[in-house]
Amino acid sequence: MKLDNGIKGAYPLRPFTRLSARRHRSGQTGMLDFFRRRPRNLKDDILSGLTVALALVPEAIAFAFVAGVSPIIGLYSAFFIGLLSAIFGGRPGMISGATGAMAVVVVGLVAIHGVEYLFPTVVLCGIIQIAAGIGRLGQFIRMVPHPVMLGFVNGLAIVIFMAQFGSFKTVNDAGSLINISGPALWIMLALVALTMAIIWLLPKLTRAVPSSLVAILVVSGLSIGVNKMVPTDWAAPNQSNVLLTVGDMLKTNTMAQAATKVEKELGENVTPAAITSAMTTAAAEEGGIKAGLPIPYFLDSQYDFLPPLNFATLWIILPFALTLAGVGLIESLMTLSLIDEITETRGRGNRECVGQGLANVVCGMFGGMGGCAMIGQSLINVNSGGRGRTSGITAAVCLLLFVLVLAPWIEMIPMAALVGVMFMVVIGTFEWASLRTFGKIPKSDILVMVVVAGYTVIMHDLATAVILGVIISALIFAWQHATHLGADIKTNKQGSKVYQLHGPLFFASVASFKELFDPREDPDDVIIDFYYTRVYDQSGLEAINGLAEKYRQLGKKLHLTHLSPECRKLLDKAGDMVEVNLSEDPQYHVATERLG
Known part of the structure; x- marks a missing residue:
């Protein structure tokens, strides 16, 4: 690969958009041509938001189980986070909700202290994120190097890909999750392939509607027919449907969680009958995803107590809140950078911090588990044409409507359709061009x-x-x-030895700096010219101070010239710690000295 300046072995500066632009100029389209730049369009935003909402349901439920909380908490969290971050965040078109990264942190808090401590923790997390945005810490995302971005994107694609295999599992009589097999597996794989084919081929015919939405609707219709026509003995263990649906996934996770709980409670005394009984009871009590409107957690009678607002509670929740805030901001800002790259637009990192913080504060007040930006759903949104805030708002509102009104229909969506959509997201997310750069870029970047x-x-x-x-x-x-520090050595007309330094002087290059000088053999007057170098830290100052002391002990003078204003400020701040002579005259006439 070459950049425009002809340098070989460099990365493409905008890997996604350059790929799309190249295909666009050649008139080609293909499976990877998902992210072509599109103008904002209200119809595309609404339809894309509906598509994303369908994909948010199983994700929110799955992450709620990971966090050890009720599925309704995960769904409400996805609604509040998605709605408020879409309105107040800094990246139009980016989708936020309950995420696995946050769930992994939450599960420890819930297991140790109970779910009652979760909600004030999420509120505090939001306050910290708002403070980060006000403090303009969002700009530090610029410090993420391109190799890190590529590794992040490729690793994420692999994680999304591996996560889909959980949709091919059912629960056996012992309460363990097992892979489905036989006709149920082959039919599911066939519909996954059909979903991917529709998403790939439909844009070649029309872009009037998002191909992902069409694929979900078509495959859902086929799934309903298959589940009615195919013999039930083809179904996986403990499943009534041959093709697993969102409702089946909820039932499976509930049964597996009930079996795990019984095993922990009974320990060595657990019996197969006890496990079967717990699974049967859990399956019978499973009410699906339907629920009422969310209410503030401190008004919800289902919680036994509310944590007292004192320093003891703060001491418990602060470590978890800091971790949640950091994880949420990093993932959100990385997603923002990725969407910027894809759409060739620029989001506002500091505003996104404030938006995410506000969303988490409200989410915590209403009994949510918190969340952040979701890369997979954001890519589905971009792929489906969603570019404005309307897409995120639509996704959140539709998600709430699903919970309140359309839950039975949403539970009928086959997991095969959602897996197919996510597989296409994986193909579009992975930066395939990075594989071709191996051998052409520095090994350190690899x-x-x-x-x-x-x-x-x-x-x-x-x-x-x-x-x-x-x-x-x-x-x-x-x-x-550290290896780039060197010096050109010469003698001026006054007989002074001049070291003209090249390269930065900081902690890593101090050793190289010291090796450049020979105080015993040098003349009585030595000049160090900093015209082509800079002093960056206290280690550099201490190195200068130590060198000056050696020359002073030998009765020789050391002068520093061409120091930058930043270097002089460092010397001024050092005060008595560093005592060196600073020469102002670049012609090395009579030196003007001052203590730094």
């Missing part, structure tokens, strides 16, 4: 990409993966620039 992608896949922790990638990139940068 290392960063692999580490970030690997950590994302293994740990399912996107925020930590990004932080780890930034740290590795920073260490590599420091190591490489």
Whole structure:
């Protein structure tokens, strides 16, 4: 690959948009041509929002089970987070909701202290995020290097891909999740393939409606027919339908959770009969996803007590709130950067921090588990033509309507359709061009990409993966620039020896700096010219101070010239810590000295 400046081995600056632009110029379309730039359109936003809402239902339910809370809490969280972040956030077209990254943090709090402590934790998380936005910390997303971004995107695509295999599971009589097999598996795979084919081929015929929405509706219709016509003995264990639906997934997770609870309570005394009884009871009590309007958690009678508002409670919830805030902001800002890249527009990071914080405050007040931006659903939205805030608002409102009115219909949507949609998201998310750059880019960048992608896949922790990638990139940068410090040595007309430095002076290059000088062999007057270098930290100041002390002990003078204003400010702030002579005259005549 080449950039416009002809440098080989560099990354494409905008990998998604360059790919789409190249196909657009050649008149080609293909499976990967999802992210072509489109103008905002109210009809596309509304239809795209409806598509996203259908995909949000099983995600919100699944993440609620991960967090150890009721599915209704996950659905309400997705509604509040999605609505408020769409209205007040800094990235139109980006979808937010209850996410796995937040659920992983929440599960520890709920397990240790109970669900009652969850809601004030989410509120505090939102307050911290608002403070981060007001403090303009959102701009730090610019520090994420491109290799980290590529590793993040590729790792995320693999995580989304692997997560879909959970939709191919059912629960056996022992309460364990097992893979479906036989005719049920083959029929489901066939409908997954049909969903992907519709999403790929329909845009070649028309873009009047989102292909993802059409695929979900078509496959849902076929699924209803299959479940009515195919013999029930083809179904997986503990399932009445041959093709698993959203309702079946909810029932399966409820039964598996009930079996796990019994095993923990009875321990070694657990029996198959006890597990079967618990699963049967859970399945009978499972009421689906229908519920009433959300109410503030402190008015909800289902909670036994409310945590007291004191320092003891704050001490409990603060670590979890800080973690939630950090995870949520990192994932949201990374998603914002990705959507910026795809749509060739620019979101506002600081406003997104405030929007996410406000959404989490309200979500916590209404008994939600919190959330952040959802990359998979955001890509579905962009793929379906959603560009404005209307798409996110529509998705949130439709989700609430599903819970209040259309729950029975939503429970009939086959998991095959949603899996097919997510598989296409995976294909569009993975940056295939990055595979071709291997061998053409620095090995250090390859290392960063692999580490970030690997950590994302293994740990399912996107925020930590990004932080780890930034740290590795920073260490590599420091190591490489530590070797870039050198000096041109000459003698001026006055007989002074002049060291003209090149490269940065900071903690990593201090050793190289010290090796440049020979105080014993140097003449009585030595000048260090900083015209082509900069002093960046206290380690550099201490190195200068130590060198000056060596020359002073030998009765020799050391002068510093061409210091930048920033370097002089560092010396001024150092006060008595650093004592060196600063020469103002670049012609090295009589030196003007001052203490830094």
